[in-house]
Amino acid sequence: MRDLFITAIVLGTLPFIFRHAWIGVLLWTWLSIMNPHRLAWGFAYNAPFAAMAAGATLIALVTTKDKVRLPGSATSNTLIVFIIWMCITTVFAVFPSDSLDQLNKIIKIQLMTLVALAVLHDKLSIQLFVWINALSLGFYGVKGGIYTIQTAGGGRVWGPGGFIGGNNEIGLAILVAIPLMYYLYLVTEHKWIRRGLIGAMLLSAVAVLGTQSRGAFLAIGVMSVVLWWRAPRKALMGAGILAAGIAALAVMPWSVGDKLNSITSYEEDSSAMGRINAWETAINIANDRPFGAGFEMYNGLVWGLYAPNPTVDRASDPSIVRAAHSIYFQVLGEHGWIGLGLFLMIGWLVWRDAARLRKRTRDKPEFLWVFHLASMTQVALMGFAVGGAFLSLAYFDLPYNLLVIIVVLQRWLNAQVSENANNPAPAARGAVGSPHPVTGFVGDRQ
Numbered sequence: 044m045r046d047l048f049i050t051a052i053v054l055g056t057l058p059f060i061f062r063h064a065w066i067g068v069l070l071w072t073w074l075s076i077m078n079p080h081r082l083a084w085g086f087a088y089n090a091p092f093a094a095m096a097a098g099a100t101l102i103a104l105v106t107t108k109d110k111v112r113l114p115g116s117a118t119s120n121t122l123i124v125f126i127i128w129m130c131i132t133t134v135f136a137v138f139p140s141d142s143l144d145q146l147n148k149i150i151k152i153q154l155m156t157l158v159a160l161a162v163l164h165d166k167l168s169i170q171l172f173v174w175i176n177a178l179s180l181g182f183y184g185v186k187g188g189i190y191t192i193q194t195a196g197g198g199r200v201w202g203p204g205g206f207i208g209g210n211n212e213i214g215l216a217i218l219v220a221i222p223l224m225y226y227l228y229l230v231t232e233h234k235w236i237r238r239g240l241i242g243a244m245l246l247s248a249v250a251v252l253g254t255q256s257r258g259a260f261l262a263i264g265v266m267s268v269v270l271w272w273r274a275p276r277k278a279l280m281g282a283g284i285l286a287a288g289i290a291a292l293a294v295m296p297w298s299v300g301d302k303l304n305s306i307t308s309y310e311e312d313s314s315a316m317g318r319i320n321a322w323e324t325a326i327n328i329a330n331d332r333p334f335g336a337g338f339e340m341y342n343g344l345v346w347g348l349y350a351p352n353p354t355v356d357r358a359s360d361p362s363i364v365r366a367a368h369s370i371y372f373q374v375l376g377e378h379g380w381i382g383l384g385l386f387l388m389i390g391w392l393v394w395r396d397a398a399r400l401r402k403r404t405r406d407k408p409e410f411l412w413v414f415h416l417a418s419m420t421q422v423a424l425m426g427f428a429v430g431g432a433f434l435s436l437a438y439f440d441l442p443y444n445l446l447v448i449i450v451v452l453q454r455w456l457n458a459q460v461s462e463n464a465n466n467p468a469p470a471a472r473g474a475v476g477s478p479h480p481v482t483g484f485v486g487d488r489q
Contacts, residue, residue, distance in 0.1 A: 053092045068168075074093045118450050125382070137337055137340065181220055211259065213254060322372045416452060
């Protein structure tokens with residue numbers, strides 16, 4: 044039944060993509076972020092649904108009558124340079140042919156990121172894009188939260204596979220989606236949808252704790268502070284975060300002190316020392332190789348050349364091939380210092396653009412949704428920046444989708460300001476109107 048249901052959604056959506064390419068972006072995002080086919084048990088499990096969605100969307104770039112134009116922003120241009128740099132580093136990789144296989148996978152993701160930048164122009168498509176990202180991961184937040192409560196925190200929450208198959212990875216992904224869900228709560232008009240979003244956020248927070256991930260534990264603490272700071276009603280949000288935290292921790296079989304001790308006493312943890320060893324290895328590679336070692340640097344030969352000398356007190360063993368365990372050291376080891384610089388520049392530019400959007404739309408009721416979305420995207424970005432310091436998720440779709448949200452939001456706002464300057468009358472009406480029947484947002488037809 045699940046196989047037929049997912050297949051029906053994909054095949055039923057394909058014809059609409061050729062008319063509106065942004066529908067293809069939504070389908071691709073759902074398939075790549077949520078991996079719904081991994082919840083099936085039959086033929087749909089390995090079906091090439093993502094390839095079908097991507098292929099139809101690329102064809103739609105020619106057949107659609109909607110706007111198709113890449114924004115000429117510093118953020119999108121830097122992303123393109125980063126993609127080109129990854130292609131160059133693959134040529135100079137230690138194992139070029141093996142690295143090429145991983146590059147092909149990443150190029151597909153980045154190609155669809157560029158397509159999303161090119162086709163998301165109107166308010167409805169932007170907001171539906173947010174809905175898809177938030178609810179795709181919110182599903183696992185609700186599912187994982189219920190499971191954590193049922194097992195009293197004794198069971199560990201795992202992901203569906205792909206980038207977010209592990210407990211640490213799914214924990215960070217759910218965490219990053221919570222601010223997007225809060226944005227949807229702020230701007231939707233439907234009472235029951237708002238209540239559903241509150242429940243989803245609370246269960247998602249429980250699910251993050253249920254992953255038993257130390258990185259996610261740190262990230263949720265930092266992100267809660269930023270979320271409180273960005274919230275329009277700080278007293279209410281603060282009380283909600285405190286109450287949710289106390290209730291969630293009451294379910295867990297471990298205490299905050301246990302987690303803090305596991306973080307501060309990292310010298311006694313072989314897993315933590317393995318991460319440090321991997322980070323030092325990435326630094327050694329970048330210092331010796333300007334182009335890095337390529338995507339397939341996690342090899343005994345590379346580790347033997349660049350891993351620190353093993354000592355008993357550091358529990359470092361270069362014979363053990365480890366993942367980078369950090370988005371920063373992952374990019375550093377694979378693409379060198381220039382690659383890391385471009386990666387960090389992209390993150391900074393997204394943050395800067397979001398800050399500019401907040402400044403431009405503050406105290407402007409007609410653009411209040413832009414203000415809230417830019418604010419919550421910053422919170423999500425902060426969560427990924429902190430939690431990603433301990434995970435190899437540098438190429439996961441979600442952070443690049445945050446980039447898409449901010450860049451297309453900036454383009455939409457520029458177009459609206461330009462239109463309103465030429466035609467003041469519509470500006471006065473602003474977002475007045477009835478809520479959209481699908482999203483519940485006022486003014487979605489702009």
